[in-house]
Amino acid sequence: xxxxxxxxxxxxxxxxxxxxxxxxxxxxxxxxxxxxxxxxxxxxxxxxxxxxxxxxxxxxxxxxxxxxxxxxxxxxxxxxxxxxxxxxxxxxxxxxxxxxxxxxxxxxxxxxxxxxxxxxxxxxxxxxxxxxxxxxxxxxxxxxxxxxxxxxxxxxxxxxxxxxxxxxxxxxxxxxxxxxxxxxxxxxxxxxxxxxxxxxxxxxxxxxxxxxxxxxxxxxxxxxxxxxxxxxxxxxxx
Amino acid sequence: xxxxxxxxxxxxxxxxxxxxxxxxxxxxxxxxxxxxxxxxxxxxxxxxxxxxxxxxxxxxxxxxxxxxxxxxxxxxxxxxxxxxxxxxxxxxxxxxxxxxxxxxxxxxxxxxxxxxxxxxxxxxxxxxxxxxxxxxxxxxxxxxxxxxxxxxxxxxxxxxxxxxxxxxxxxxxxxxxxxxxxxxxxxxxxxxxxxxxxxxxxxxxxxxxxxxxxxxxxxxxxxxxxxxxxxxxxxxxxxxxxxxxxxxxxxxxxxxxxxxxxxxxxxxxxxxxxxxxxxxxxxxxxxx
Ligand SMILES: Nc1ncnc2c1ncn2[C@@H]1O[C@H](COP(=O)(O)OP(=O)(O)OP(=O)(O)O)[C@@H](O)[C@H]1O
Ligand SMILES: [Mg+2]
Numbered sequence: 465x466x467x468x469x470x471x472x473x474x475x476x477x478x479x480x481x482x483x484x485x486x487x488x489x490x491x492x493x494x495x496x497x498x499x500x501x502x503x504x505x506x507x508x509x510x511x512x513x514x515x516x517x518x519x520x521x522x523x524x525x526x527x528x529x530x531x532x533x534x535x536x537x538x539x540x541x542x543x544x545x546x547x548x549x550x551x552x553x554x555x556x557x558x559x560x561x562x563x564x565x566x567x568x569x570x571x572x573x574x575x576x577x578x579x580x581x582x583x584x585x586x587x588x589x590x591x592x593x594x595x596x597x598x599x600x601x602x603x604x605x606x607x608x609x610x611x612x613x614x615x616x617x618x619x620x621x622x623x624x625x626x627x628x629x630x631x632x633x634x635x636x637x638x639x640x641x642x643x644x645x646x647x648x649x650x651x652x653x654x655x656x657x658x659x660x661x662x663x664x665x666x667x668x669x670x671x672x673x674x675x676x677x678x679x680x681x682x683x684x685x686x687x688x689x690x691x692x693x694x695x696x697x698x699x700x701x702x
Numbered sequence: 703x704x705x706x707x708x709x710x711x712x713x714x715x716x717x718x719x720x721x722x723x724x725x726x727x728x729x730x731x732x733x734x735x736x737x738x739x740x741x742x743x744x745x746x747x748x749x750x751x752x753x754x755x756x757x758x759x760x761x762x763x764x765x766x767x768x769x770x771x772x773x774x775x776x777x778x779x780x781x782x783x784x785x786x787x788x789x790x791x792x793x794x795x796x797x798x799x800x801x802x803x804x805x806x807x808x809x810x811x812x813x814x815x816x817x818x819x820x821x822x823x824x825x826x827x828x829x830x831x832x833x834x835x836x837x838x839x840x841x842x843x844x845x846x847x848x849x850x851x852x853x854x855x856x857x858x859x860x861x862x863x864x865x866x867x868x869x870x871x872x873x874x875x876x877x878x879x880x881x882x883x884x885x886x887x888x889x890x891x892x893x894x895x896x897x898x899x900x901x902x903x904x905x906x907x908x909x910x911x912x913x914x915x916x917x918x919x920x921x922x923x924x925x926x927x928x929x930x931x932x933x934x935x936x937x938x939x940x941x942x943x944x945x946x947x948x949x950x951x952x953x954x955x956x957x958x959x960x961x962x963x964x965x966x967x968x969x970x971x972x973x974x975x976x977x978x979x980x981x982x983x984x985x986x987x988x989x990x
Binding site for chain 1: 756775792798836
């Protein structure tokens with residue numbers, strides 16, 4: 465398999481109209497807040513702007529994360545792609561690459577919206593916000609893609625995978641949040657949940673509020689998932 | 703230059719034995735058929751050669767230069783929401799190969815007229831042709847085709863099988879092909895493996911293709927004794943009340959031998975020994 469060709473083709477295949485539409489849609493959604501700040505001079509903050517943007521963006525990005533690992537399983541085209549250990553690794557790397565680019569665009573969309581808010585309403589915005597937005601979106605995309613990739617290696621049912629991935633992003637963080645309301649649960653469990661990327665990412669990303677620790681942990685867990693997939697993928701029957 | 707299996711076994715879910723100590727060889731330039739009942743293990747064997755199933759016991763070896771495998775396993779695989787052209791282009795640029803090769807495949811498979819259409823709107827046979835095209839597009843050293851003629855019209859089958867056979871001879875590709883249509887397999891294969899319950903139970907060689915047999919039908923009463931008498935001749939097989947004796951130019955000896963024992967067939971037929979005969983003989987002798 466020609467690696468650079470594959471990357472090129474996969475990027476082209478995934479940077480499609482649906483992607484730009486969903487970023488545009490998230491932008492409009494967040495834009496509504498920008499507009500109401502403009503009209504009523506408050507009471508919202510930039511965090512509300514990015515939050516509303518994320519309302520659409522995280523779901524869309526989450527769908528992308530599962531789509532890019534499930535699509536070839538669903539079509540069966542992995543039969544044409546998975547014919548050697550090397551090609552399976554190339555496939556894995558391409559998933560990370562493609563979702564990084566897709567997430568980057570979502571992050572850029574978010575930063576652009578914050579900039580519009582700044583220009584229109586004079587609310588705070590700095591160049592650092594661009595880097596921050598992009599970094600956090602990329603972490604989100606890469607982590608969930610690798611998570612779904614690993615799950616899809618254990619469990620190859622396409623429909624269930626798609627539902628599972630949406631539940632993971634939309635429902636699970638809320639469920640995990642219950643942990644914090646129960647007194648009896650020991651402190652270390654609460655810390656564990658709070659820092660688990662599966663909880664912290666969907667909760668903090670909307671406000672671009674992941675702290676250094678959370679980002680580091682997400683990166684480390686993603687790396688572990690990658691290493692696991694790297695070792696396992698060449699040894700799986702399809 | 704070949705791909706070989708030695709004592710290869712595959713177990714699914716730790717208990718279901720799909721292949722059992724299979725010894726198998728596919729050389730470059732030859733066409734090998736694979737026939738057997740549903741669930742015999744044909745697809746499993748093909749997935750192993752294609753690198754899609756990677757966990758098994760035993761040894762799979764590629765000898766000599768070139769070990770790329772193009773495959774069409776069970777149903778053809780493609781991006782359904784894209785055109786045939788997109789699909790072929792995609793895998794063509796992924797696996798290389800020159801444009802001449804590309805054009806030749808499209809022409810040989812008769813796909814030119816519907817390349818622009820989305821594949822999900824293709825007819826069964828068109829999809830099948832696309833599947834074959836995608837298996838071929840990587841210019842592989844070996845080609846694995848699992849029931850490739852499904853849903854294709856008779857004319858198309860004849861045409862495409864002829865094309866594949868020529869590919870094997872001209873480009874030295876090793877082709878493994880399975881089908882339940884035994885005539886198709888017979889018409890294009892140099893050798894045929896018969897597989898049943900995960901075991902290769904027999905092999906049908908090219909030189910047997912032109913072999914003729916004398917089919918002697920005996921009454922129930924005579925059957926047993928006739929079998930006993932004919933044991934003296936090599937290659938005699940039984941299928942129900944019919945005993946087949948390899949045809950050896952002069953059959954006087956056999957008939958004389960029978961009549962000396964007061965055995966007279968109720969019907970005598972001289973015919974070619976086809977893969978179909980061979981197949982059923984093997985299935986029956988296994989069942990005994
Ligand atoms: N993924 C799997 N998990 C469990 N068992 C399997 C799997 N794939 C195949 N098998 C089993 O392995 C055996 C061989 O199946 P295989 O698909 O190779 O048969 P086949 O010869 O191709 O049959 P057919 O003519 O119906 O296509 C069957 O008993 C089947 O149930
Ligand atoms: Mg099969």
